[in-house]
Each structure stands twice: as C-alpha cells, then as structure tokens.
Amino acid sequence: MYGPAPSGWLLVALCAANGAYCLLRMRSHVAEQRRAAGGEALMGFGMAVMAVPASVFTPPAWAWPVLAAVFGSAGLQALWAARTGVRHLHHLVGAGAMVYMAVTMVASTSTSTGEGHGHSGSDVPLLTGFLLLYFVAYVFATGVRLVPVTAVAGGGREAGWGDRPELARACRLSMGIAMVAMLLAM
Template identity: 80%
Template sequence: MHGPASSGWLLVALCAATGAYCLLRTRSRVEEQRRAAGGEALMGFGMAVMAVPATAFTPPVWAWPACAAVFALAGLPALRAARTGACHLHHLIGAGAMVYMAVTMATSPGSGDGHGHAQGDAGIPLPTGALLLYFVAYVLVTGVRLVPVAAVAGDGRGAGWGDRPELARACRLSMAIAMVAMLLTM
C-alpha cells in the first residue's frame, strides 16, 4: 500500500496483532466461533502483509496474484454461508475487498515494483468507493454496538476470554478500520 512508512508499519502492527488474537480465538469451545476466528486470522495476517510499506519490501511478481487467489478461496465458505447471517456476508465482502486490492496492485501501472496504483485519473474508482462506504458504515455501526456489549460482558457466565462477543467485535472493528485505511491508499 502507499502512504508514509510510519502509518504503514502501524497498520502492519494492528493487523498482525488482530490476526494473532483471532488465531487464539480458534481455541473456542463453540464450532461457529472457531470457524469465524480462523477466517478473521487469515484476514488479519493477509492485511498485515499487504500493508508492509513499499520502501521496506518489494514482493515478487507472483505475490499479488497469489494473494488474490488465497482470498478468493477463503471467500468461498463465506459465500456458501452468506445466506445464514450478516457475519458471513461481512466475511464475504472482506474477502472480496482483499481480492480487489490484490488484483488492483497486480494490474496497476507501477506494479513492476509490486506496489503500483492507479491514481491520477478523475476521482476514486467505483469499487473502491463502494468498499469505502461499506467499511466506514461497518466501523460506525460496530463501534456503537460495542459499547453496550462491553457493559454486560462481566455477567459471570464463565465464558472463556476467546468466547467473549465484545472481543470478537473489537477484532472485526480493528480490521475494518485497517481496511478503510488501506482502501484510502489505493
């Protein structure tokens, strides 16, 4: 992605930490939460890799198509499950956004250095704008929902720290914020 190196490294740290937490959440006792946490861990680590500043690392030519393929495959289970809940639809949109960003990076004019982008023409491309609107709305709605859940988190039911809904929402919120930042640099 583009932008100052310091903000790029902050995005890398945020996404990697979120991916690590989601990886720990895969130890949940609840099957559905384990599956969702696995997909979110992949998303967090993938976003961390994509956010590495261009000045620090030039990926090989095959890296962006490989990222697109990985996230297209990761989106297939979400595509099947999207009919059953909004969380699955969010995972599908997130995987689609990652595929879009990887394809954009692979096909942009400056992609010879692995970090090209297609700016310079009039305005934001329609897919980028639509994804930005979705993720900004998601951040706002999830942020508002996070406050009440945190207030009832200590109800003493004995749920493990990986099964707490406010932590899962905070994880998704941080990845959505990072996605907004990444889309703004496209």
C-alpha cells in the same frame, strides 16, 4: 501498499495483532465462533502482508495473484456459509475487498513507471468508493454495538479468550478501520 512507512508499519502491527488474537479466539468452545475466528485470522494476517510499506519491501510479482487466489477461496467459503445466515456476507465483502486490492496491485506493478502505485486523487474507481462506504458504515455500526456490551459466559463456566464478545467486536472494529485505511491508500 502505499503511503508513508511509519503509518504502514502501524497498520501492519494492528493487523498482525488482530490476526494473532483471532488465532486465540479459535480456542473457543463454540464451533461457530471458531470458524469465524479462523476467517478473521486469515483476514488479519493477509491485511498485515498487504500493508507492508512498498518503500521497505516490494513483494515479488507472484505474491499478489497468490493473495488474490487465497482470498478468492475465502470469499467462496463465505458465500457458501452465507446460505445459513446473512452474517457471513461481511466476510464475503471483506474477502472481495482483499481480492480487489490484490488485483489492483497486480495491475499497478505491471503498469508502474517507478513513480508509485495507485490512482490519482481524481481517479477513484466506483468499486473503491463502494467499499469505502461499506467499511465506514461497518465501522460505525460495530462501534455503536461495542459500547453497551456485557460479557456472557456459556454453560456456567468462565468466559475464555475465545468467548469474549466485547473483544471479538473490538477486533472486528479495528480490522474495519484498517480496511478503510488501506482503501484510502489506494
């Protein structure tokens, strides 16, 4: 991705930690939470890969189309799941944003002159602006919902790592913030 290496590495660490936590959440006793956690783990690890500073490691040219295909598949799965409820639409938008960033990286590496990637400050595409607005609104809405959360254990047993709603929301909040940072870096 773009930007200074220290902030890039912080973004990598944040996204990888979220991905790892989401893998822990997949141990939930609730099937819907396991499915959501799997998609969020994929998003976290994919964002970590995309956030690696280009000054440290430049992925091979085939990596961006592969990421676009992986997140395109995740988007199709989210679209299919959206028929049962609108809560899956956020995953669809997130997967679409990842496809968009991967396609942008393909385009920028094929037309790069060695002076950097991305758009100039005055050349922000409409889709980037829409995604920024969406994720900023998502971050605020998720942050507001995080404040009054109380943990609810299912079935009388103690809540495990996968069944802690406040931790899942904090994970989603930090991934939303990371998405805003990545979109701003484009």
